[in-house]
Amino acid sequence: MAVIEIQGLSKRYRRIRGRPTAALNGLDLSVPEGGVFGFLGPNGSGKTTTIRCLLDLVSPTSGVIRLLDADPQRDLSRVISKVGSMIETPSFTPNFSGRRNLRLLAGLYGIDDVAVARALERAGLAERAGDLVKSYSLGMRQRLGIAASLLKDPDVLILDEPANGLDPAGIKEVREVLRGLGAEGRTVFVSSHILSEVRQTCDRVAIIANGRCVAAGSVEEVLAGGGPKGVLVRLEDLDAGVSALQGAGFQCARGDDVIRVALDPSRASHVARALAERGLYPNELRPEEADLEAVFLALTQNHVEEAA
């Protein structure tokens, strides 16, 4: 069952001056139950607008949205108790402590202090929970937002750039929290533009560009779908290796310290044989790993160019 189902979602912001701005252009997305789902896209691609549409903060111009089988525009209140969310850097009452802010929110649902303490602990804010929010750094506010999103013990978490403003240690902690939540069977929908984080945290990803989904699936599927493929060869004499491989009919190019051969990695033995026949023995022969950044850039740039 899909926890989040989006079909043909479009959003145009009307402007007092100038033409309307299209933030979403027929976005299709399906987020299955359980695990961590990464929602990737460059700045201005429509990630936050999508999340705002999911939480009924923004009305879509057209399209269908289902969140836990509810239409957010009509009956979000029916499922909101199962949805924890954090949009950008959340804002809290600055003159209250972090703990008091959470108690305030918890009061809306009759959530007890034990749950507040647990959420603060899980977000790594227990030690500073008694301090006023106005004394918090950006990273601490972000942690408080994460703690608030955990308060309801939700089935679904919708987090917009949760690692924003966190230091490396904080990013690692958030990564562990998200992975833990996903492993518990919850669905964590997390938008980000930090590709390394997405790769380490998410089970599935969707890449959005220019308001459309340009790739979706497991991280491996997305990498396989758009990234460069080939075999990397490292040996003593690179020039000799290049001429040997070209002589054997391979398309290859010399890099700084490797030869990049355009070949399906499953056929890497052919490269080894061609080199051995010329008396060249590679120190290293490995498939060229698709890089999420390269895939992301290739997919998003293609769409920006198409749109232009």
Next chain:
Amino acid sequence: MKRLLIVEIKRMLARRLLRVFAILAVIGVALAGVLAYVNADSETPFRITDLSWIIPATNGQLSIVMFLLGASFIGAEWRSGSITTSLTWEPRRVRVFFAKSFACVLVVSAMILAVSLLVGLALLPMMLFKGSTEGVDAAWMAELAGGTLRSVALTAFAAGLGFSIGSIGRNTAAALGTGFIYLAVIEGLLRSWRPGWAMWLLGDNAGVFLSGERQETLYASRSILEAGLIMLCYLSALLLAGVILFKKRDVT
């Protein structure tokens, strides 16, 4: 709805502006009490019955501050983005709007009632030692209670008005600007251009309502009840506009 209202009351009470006002009110009233005591003389003794106009007049002046408090309560939430946090917890916007506006009016009313009590207490030493109790009877008590309640209602009205305009403009400054332009420019222009319309203006109706006396002019006559109803209509219209926009507009 009860939980939401309690949360909004706590939010309102956490406003720094409200706390600053409370502190200034206590200091100001205490200072006024001391000065009144020191300056009172036996030739023109203070009469307790004067409280029936002092309290409403004081509260009437505070309407402007309450307008600011109402506008800043919602304006600050829009500015800081905490309205987004609120709506991700309670997506029923009409409920959120009315819980916030009701909390605002409730807190302001309680605060002005407390200020009224403080004014009375601050003047108590002077009344006891240098004043006169002449004229204190059941009729005066009723007049005092009526005047105080009307002035509390007027400040609550001002807070509601500020809240509505602040909500429509999503900004405290926009609400203050609108309020200032209306009172300082538009009412003045209308009053001189169309004197017959004066009895429909907010300022004139507020004056009648606060004074507790029917007003007769060349063009019309206005009772306290009529003035109160007219103000209530204006407030309802603004609240309605506020809630419709709050429900319909995107939260970006």
